[in-house]
Amino acid sequence: MNAFIPFNRPFMTGKELPYIAQALAASKLSGDGAFTTKCHQALVSMTGSRRALLTPSCTAALEMAALLLDFEPGDEVIMPSFTFVSTANAFAMRGLVPVFVDICPDTLNIDPRAIEPAITSRTRCIVAVHYAGVGCDMARILAIAQRHGLAVVEDAAQAVGSRRDGHALGSIGELAALSFHDTKNISCGEGGALLINRPELADRAEILREKGTDRSRFLRGEVDKYTWQDIGSSFLPSELQAAMLLAQLEETVAITRARLGIWDRYQALLQPLEAQGLLRRPRVPADCEHNAHCYFVLLPPGIDRDAVLAQMRAEGVAATFHYVPLHSAPGGLRFGRAHGGLEVTVDSAARLVRLPLWVGLNELQQSRIADVLAAAIIRHLTVQSTPESVSA
Ligand SMILES: *Cc1c(COP(=O)(O)O)cnc(C)c1O
Numbered sequence: 001m002n003a004f005i006p007f008n009r010p011f012m013t014g015k016e017l018p019y020i021a022q023a024l025a026a027s028k029l030s031g032d033g034a035f036t037t038k039c040h041q042a043l044v045s046m047t048g049s050r051r052a053l054l055t056p057s058c059t060a061a062l063e064m065a066a067l068l069l070d071f072e073p074g075d076e077v078i079m080p081s082f083t084f085v086s087t088a089n090a091f092a093m094r095g096l097v098p099v100f101v102d103i104c105p106d107t108l109n110i111d112p113r114a115i116e117p118a119i120t121s122r123t124r125c126i127v128a129v130h131y132a133g134v135g136c137d138m139a140r141i142l143a144i145a146q147r148h149g150l151a152v153v154e155d156a157a158q159a160v161g162s163r164r165d166g167h168a169l170g171s172i173g174e175l176a177a178l179s180f181h182d183t184k185n186i187s188c189g190e191g192g193a194l195l196i197n198r199p200e201l202a203d204r205a206e207i208l209r210e211k212g213t214d215r216s217r218f219l220r221g222e223v224d225k226y227t228w229q230d231i232g233s234s235f236l237p238s239e240l241q242a243a244m245l246l247a248q249l250e251e252t253v254a255i256t257r258a259r260l261g262i263w264d265r266y267q268a269l270l271q272p273l274e275a276q277g278l279l280r281r282p283r284v285p286a287d288c289e290h291n292a293h294c295y296f297v298l299l300p301p302g303i304d305r306d307a308v309l310a311q312m313r314a315e316g317v318a319a320t321f322h323y324v325p326l327h328s329a330p331g332g333l334r335f336g337r338a339h340g341g342l343e344v345t346v347d348s349a350a351r352l353v354r355l356p357l358w359v360g361l362n363e364l365q366q367s368r369i370a371d372v373l374a375a376a377i378i379r380h381l382t383v384q385s386t387p388e389s390v391s392a
Contacts, residue, residue: 005369007318010182011255011359015247023243031236032216035243039193042249046161047168049176049195051202053209054242055235058157058179058192062090064235065153065175065194067208068201071096071124078118079127079155080110081327081338082345087129087155088326088336098336099123100327102344106283107131108352111344112140118339119148128173129155133185133293134284135164138172153177156195160186161256161291174198180245185259185293186252188245191237209235258359259292265363266295266355269370278377296322297373298351303380305351311376317369318356325349 023035036054043052055061071077073095079087081100088098101114108131115126126145128136136154145152152172156162157179159169170176175198180191194209196202206216212232217223237245248255266281273279280298284290299305305321312319325345327338355369 002316002368004316005318005356005361005365006358007320007354007356008183009358009360010187013247013251013255015250016244019243019247020240023239026239029239031238031242032219033239033242035239035246036237038246039242039249042246043178043193043195046249046252047171047195049168049171049197050199051196051205053194053196053205053235054237054245055177055192055194055209056237056241057086057181057190058155058177059086059090060235061177061192061194062086062153062155063093063233064205064208065177066090066094066096067231068175068205069125069151069153074122075124076120076122077125077127078110078115078123078150078339080129080131080345081325081332081342082108082131082323082349083129083155083326084157084323085326085329085331087127088332091125091127092331092335096124097122098326098332100325100332100336100338100342100345102340102342103131103348104137105344105348107134107136107285108348109134109136110141112137112144114340115141115144116148119150123148123150125151125153127153127155129157130159130162130169132282132296133159133162133169133291134282135159135162135169135288135290137285138164138167142172151175154195157181157192158184158293159291160184161252162293163289165287170195171197175201180248185255185291186245186248188237188241188248191241191245194235204230208232255359256291259357260290262357262359262361262366263292263295265366266357266370269366270297270373273370273374273377278374278381292357294354295357296352296354298348299353299377300381301347301351303351303377305353307380308373308376309353311379312372315372315376317372319353319369319373321349322352322354323349
């Protein structure tokens with residue numbers, strides 16, 4: 001009998017336990033110890049960002065970005081509707097209004113052509129979400145931002161190790177947020193980082209992250225006591241998380257290479273299905289080096305995606321859908337607004353299926369996944385083209 005193939009399986013490099021043991025032995029488990037410092041250095045050298053600060057999650061890093069940019073309640077932030085809740089919530093929490101725009105049909109990233117028509121006198125910021133670790137068209141987004149005096153934040157949660165036009169994703173906007181959640185390429189269970197590319201935001205970022213105090217300066221001996229300076233919260237992960245994260249960050253190149261091998265194999269296995277019109281495979285623009293964060297296909301229009309997923313699960317393959325577009329969710333309706341019809345978003349979100357992708361997934365398993373997917377699509381296409389439904 002074929003074993004069940006899970007959607008995700010966290011990968012361990014083998015260095016996690018020794019590093020966590022070292023952190024325990026150092027008897028300093030609160031944030032900003034030796035392991036956190038090493039993670040900061042690793043992130044700066046990987047990305048070329050000015051500054052990196054570990055956070056408890058990407059959500060927390062996005063919240064820090066919203067705090068740092070100091071907008072007024074009612075100001076608007078343009079972002080795709082096709083993204084994770086935290087992209088919008090971090091801004092909604094500050095009283096800002098997410099304005100949801102459509103995505104490109106090829107990458108499912110924010111469509112630069114949809115941004116300018118959504119700009120109003122209240123617009124302050126554009127959030128670029130690099131879906132599946134494939135970079136947004138940052139050159140066009142930066143040009144629009146410059147023309148209108150807007151900030152650019154990258155939600156690079158999925159994009160650790162990816163590049164566009166030679167630049168590391170996360171190093172391009174004013175600020176960027178990374179995720180080290182269990183489901184991401186590089187993980188410490190729960191974790192994230194804020195990347196700071198505008199140097200004048202760095203000092204304030206340290207203060208916001210340390211409960212609104214200048215404790216970081218105090219620890220460096222720059223002031224003789226630390227005091228309340230600004231608003232802030234506790235945005236530091238513990239040294240245990242940093243120890244686990246360092247073990248993974250040091251293997252970023254190997255992890256990315258292993259994932260790309262799996263991604264490329266799907267691309268080859270599913271080519272005949274695309275040629276038969278049974279699905280559409282992902283498209284990666286030529287100027288993108290991606291990190292194989294996720295492998296998705298788009299099913300033919302009108303097919304019952306949930307039935308396809310249920311059949312795959314029954315045959316032992318955990319494939320899954322992705323976002324419910326934020327503009328159509330209760331929170332999106334309450335806190336944000338859509339600009340335009342968002343046709344590509346609605347259509348793609350309804351047809352998208354993500355396949356298992358984790359280091360260790362083998363060729364045999366991938367062939368089985370491709371077979372199970374093909375059988376499920378063919379079966380449910382046939383179900384739909386019964387005479388009544390065709391004539392209806
Ligand atoms: C995973 C993810 C997040 C949230 O990351 P956490 O570390 O779980 O807070 C935010 N945005 C995007 C696009 C994501 O994929």
